Amino acid sequence: MKLISWNVNGFRACLSKGFSEFFREADGDFVCLQETKMQPGQADFHPEDYYEYYNSAEKKGYSGTAIFARKALGEPLSVHYGMKGKHDDEGRLITLEYPDFYLVCCYVPNAQSELKRIDYRMEFEDDLRNYLLELNRTHPVIYCGDLNVAHEEIDLKNPKSNRGNAGFSDQERGKMTELLNAGFTDTFRYFYPDRTGIYSWWSYRFNARKNNAGWRIDYFIVSNSLQDRIRDSKILTDITGSDHCPVELDIEF
Structure with missing residues (x-):
């Protein structure tokens, strides 16, 4: 089974930059998409073999x-939008339940410049971790999306100059550590613990993508109980159309 996650930075804009071709070929x-920046019905994209x-x-x-x-996998047992009454006004979470797993697509809030939103970010992280742990009591979890944090220094090009900035603050990195320690696996680092220079987001400024001055902030994270089922975790750095590139998880059920 192949899963793709991509922050498209505006779905309608990404559709004009080759998204349909990527979708078909992938x-x-x-x-799973994040930062769609649209209301339902505003995007003219309806692949016939997929539920939306x-x-x-x-x-x-x-x-x-x-x-x-994909419709061939059957309809989900349940679909949930948001986090059971919390953090539900910004469209940041979708959960699909299947017999063998939950799939959670998430767009984690940015802490913003000078960490103006760090308190909300910390609340969101704690509530999300508890939500994932609650799901995990029923089925193992596949959690993906733009998580807006580079966990370790290896996960961004310039860690020293970015220390303390949004996405690389001690607070945000600490919450990622808490999540992983609670029983979850960062699938890319599971396969490639020491790989450097592989990122999923680049600023539009300063020729960042051309110079590969990026950050790895897009993830597939799974319950530890799924470790023996994951086959690969990829970052598709050649795919353009957004300031992020897609990430991929290959897993067997």
């Missing part, structure tokens, strides 16, 4: 997530 069983699930922010043109799920 042939994913699940394609959108969670849009109340604020137009902001945040938002989506999942395309």
